[in-house]
Amino acid sequence: MSGSPGIPRGEAARLSLLTLAAFAGMVFAFHVRLHGGIARSEVRAQSVVTGAAARFVEPSGRANGARPPVTFAERWSAPAPSSPDPPVRWVALGAKAPAEPAGAADVFPPPGLRGEVDEHGVTLRWLHDDRNPREGVTYEVYRWRDNEGVRSLEGETAGLERLDPDVCPSIRYFYCVVTVLRSQVEGVEVRRSRRSEPVVVAVGDRYRLELLGVEEGRARLRATALGGRTFETSASSGDTIRTDAGAPTGFVLEEVGSTPREEDVELRFPVFRPDGSREVEDGRPVFRTRTVVRSVSYPSVRFRDACGVVRTATAGSPAAPR
Numbered sequence: 001m002s003g004s005p006g007i008p009r010g011e012a013a014r015l016s017l018l019t020l021a022a023f024a025g026m027v028f029a030f031h032v033r034l035h036g037g038i039a040r041s042e043v044r045a046q047s048v049v050t051g052a053a054a055r056f057v058e059p060s061g062r063a064n065g066a067r068p069p070v071t072f073a074e075r076w077s078a079p080a081p082s083s084p085d086p087p088v089r090w091v092a093l094g095a096k097a098p099a100e101p102a103g104a105a106d107v108f109p110p111p112g113l114r115g116e117v118d119e120h121g122v123t124l125r126w127l128h129d130d131r132n133p134r135e136g137v138t139y140e141v142y143r144w145r146d147n148e149g150v151r152s153l154e155g156e157t158a159g160l161e162r163l164d165p166d167v168c169p170s171i172r173y174f175y176c177v178v179t180v181l182r183s184q185v186e187g188v189e190v191r192r193s194r195r196s197e198p199v200v201v202a203v204g205d206r207y208r209l210e211l212l213g214v215e216e217g218r219a220r221l222r223a224t225a226l227g228g229r230t231f232e233t234s235a236s237s238g239d240t241i242r243t244d245a246g247a248p249t250g251f252v253l254e255e256v257g258s259t260p261r262e263e264d265v266e267l268r269f270p271v272f273r274p275d276g277s278r279e280v281e282d283g284r285p286v287f288r289t290r291t292v293v294r295s296v297s298y299p300s301v302r303f304r305d306a307c308g309v310v311r312t313a314t315a316g317s318p319a320a321p322r
Contacts, residue, residue: 109196121165168307
């Protein structure tokens, strides 16, 4: 090798050696850093795979078991899947916090709400939504009617039906149900659903009352329940009219009295002979009849339903003369 013009031969050789040494040092440092990073990645991968809680979680959030070890070739050849940013919700002061997964905190209203009218009132029935838990779930029933605000029926129920006994005839009622989730430990309310789809129930007369008579101020009544069942009962003024089983009918007896009516009454008078003996014809006494107008008294009662509507019932036969 000949020296460059102006550079002594010994100086040129020394510069070449320094350049080769610097290049070798750079290669060695790169080699050390590369193998050190690979070793650390291998240790981390091995600790995740062998850890007791190591689980592979799909993007859906469902664990599918332990993920198999990833080889060196796979790690460097397979591109890393893109991971979008998690959904966020805005909170105070502009900070962001991860949102709950869709439906994770939802409580769903019961489906299939229906109402049936019987002699006891309106019986509401619904179904359990399988998306709700089985434990710690109760239901609250709401009722309203035309031109009336919504109110909750007293208390909650863990069952799938509820009776509303305080209903009035000739009224349309609307009902809906809310699912309430309570803590199984403290029993306090945790979350509640929105209202279910409402159902409308038209209530007719649950009982038809007929006055049979009055004895010593106590009315004897025949009641025909919705569905055709008939029974007899009795009540005094101020009493709740009850069924034969002792259940309230929704009526309160307010007054026991009588109702006068103007009726044509046929009177019969015996016929006498001039000597004062009875006129007899074909062996039977003879009577003369005459029709007159008289005021006839019939037993009657006045009673009111749960909505304050007053009704009356009058016996079919006159009251016994006193």
